Amino acid sequence: MKKNSKYLIIIIALLFLAVFASGCWDSLDINEKLIATTIAFDVKNDEIYYYMEYPCIEVGDEGDNISGSDGGKYMTIKGIGENIPDSRESLNKQLHKEPYFSGISSLILTENFAEEYLLEYLYRFRADEHYRKKTLIVTTKEDLDELFELINEKNDSVGFAIDEISDTLDDTGKSFSRTISRLIENLSSEYTGILISCIGIQDEEIALVGYSVVSGTKVIGFIPVAGSNGLVFLKAVEPKFSYIVPYKDINYTFGVSLTRKTTKTYYEDEEIRFDVKCEFKAGLKYGDKKVPYNFDDAAEAAVAKILTRTIKKELLDTINQAQKEFKCDYLQLDDEFRINFPVEFEEIDWQKEFPKADINIDVTFEVSTEWMMDYSYFETK
């Protein structure tokens, strides 16, 4: 009996220890938290504006709402301060529940904010374990008050809208996006060159308008969406675009996708050279005239030649822009060089060497007409 009592006491003591050591004393039901869907930052008149968007889950859930609408599904509040901590304190004074930041889908930074405070905010973000590091980061040139008001009045969330647009564009091969974790990874490296998607308002809806160029920890430029096909081909996972190719009085529409990209790096006589080989596949979709289509080998070769010329020019323009205009390696060729020549990479200043690097593009095309009907049979009949 004494032995059993001893075992019982030991088990109870271990249980208490487990209970007190677990640290799970901060339980709070989900409905008692203010779930933030979007966070945004702006700088105006040397003051930092800290925006937080959250869903209204209770009837009569009102705050100092920017949108000004009562009973809307999403509301936005903002805090203003001289620095980031002050603006957050100002925001906290308006919250009626404890904020929950682990559900943030998008972080929006205006270009003004990104130019000055990007580094500081990345450190802050990294230090706070409540944020999901896979949060999408975007920049914008729009006024945040107008942006949130426009979208919240439609009972939609800015964060979710950006998230959905980004996912759709990524899945369809029309764009590429970046998460904060990618930026945070670069904090520890000497060289950082990255592109961040830039969103704006088009026809009262959120749309991708371009890409902000970040060199180091500053935003140094902007690339609009129009004419960024070459950039997407080099950066996206499975890029796909449609091209119209005129051939023999018919404008043929082709779906062009990049099937394979290989990069070879050379370093000879302190000169850096990259040979980038891109293999494309072009699938014929349709023509714009009501005539029988007869795509023989000669036609395929001609179309391939036209497409090769077009795509190659786009790719070369993209590289030229990166090297000459922005002098920023946002194509991540520094990774390729570092993998192949790690010692040499440590010895050189990539910021200076990249604009001088010789980058050659080789493009090959495979034209496919398998989904097109060949009307030549009807011609002979």
Add this chain to the structure above:
Amino acid sequence: MIRYNFKKTAALLKSKNQDFSERSFEFSCGTIKLFFIAQLTDKAALTENVVKPLILHCSSAQKPISARIAIDGIIYSDDCMIQSDISKIENFILSGMAVILFSTDKNYIVVNFKKIKQRNIPSPQLTYSIRGSQDCFVEDLDVNLSLVRYRLKDKNLRIKKFEVGVRTKTSVAVLYIEDIANDTVVNELQKRIAAIDVDGISESGELQSFLLNSKLQLFPNIGLLERSDMAFHSLLEGKCIVFVDGSGLALLVPKTFSEFFHSCDDRYDNKFFGLFSRILRYAALLIGFTASSIFVAITSFHTDVLPIKYAISLAEMRSNAPFTALMAALILEFISELIREALLRVPKKIGPAIGIMGTIVIGQAAISAGIFSPLLLIIASTALIASFAIPDYTLVTPFRILKFALLLFTGTMGFFGFTLFLTFVLIQLVSLNSFGVPYMAPWAPFNFYDFIRTFMSNLTTNPVRPHYMRTKDKTKQKQKTKKSKNA
């Protein structure tokens, strides 16, 4: 040895037990007294086969009559014996036998003309089967034994009888097949039954409590048998069956954790459906045990695991809830148990009303009032339904109790507490044994063949018995011979 005095013995019997019926015969060859309990005896058969032949013989007989003469040539009965121990006369009469005392012989005859009013062999109530036979055990031990004998004509089938209970002297029968069953299990079982010293038992459940490994044991390691076909299959697997006279449920020994998930239909249906059913039952137990706790853990501690849109929906559902997730889950589970218990006790005519009231009060009204969130109600209902999917309800009972403890652990410590408690339960399960057979076999100790056999194969056509049973005869079928070259 007690000295036999006929008159005194007869007078004592009658004076002590006024419900004993007495029939006296005075003949020249001696006095005969017949004692029996009218409510337990087939009086017509007694009259026809004992009274009438005795009268016919003795009315003309000259020689003194003795028990031997009566049993050999007068009484018509296939179940009778000569006894001489006076102290046992009363016990025989109390057990429903008729006792014939002779003034000219110290020996007496015990005749079995028992006839107890009982119900017919019913259909199964606990273990319903679609294809299996529909005959079940009843309260009469002889009928139950006959049901087993009818199916199993093996000469090695042994039936060992015990008498349990000082006052009730309840007959208990242990059945096993001698050349299959493990001797260790059989001996241990018989030893435990023989060691029972109690006033009386009336039901197999009472006997079961004496056969447990420990008084504080929570998980059942003895199965219940209601159907005769399952009894027959179990005996062929090397198990022992215990019948208790007066109980319609037999005990099955040993029984492992995985065997509680076996249903008789698994033997009669396609093996793939059997596999699907067993996986479903394991999932049902898991859902019934852990669903509410996982909900509490996610809602109160680990909201991060949810996609944000689900988190928002969940927050909206709980926006007006007055209780915390833990409190709401505890209350709802308590109400579920109340309803389950009420439905067991309620008369059949009122049963549907309870169901309607439960649906309306708890389902509709509670949600309209915002007391519970719809999701929690769905989870609690699903858990309740899932608990009915386990074929043997005795396994569900401990989990119904442990579910509340798991809720408290999880509500206090989140998934850490959830994992901690599950670890405790697993440790307890793995450390149990059922009469020497590991309780968690074939999971632990792991045996690949038994594991596959438990899930994939049809238990009837499987050629080998489970290894963890350590039976004497390990094979059920002969090995398939190679095809003849001439064929």
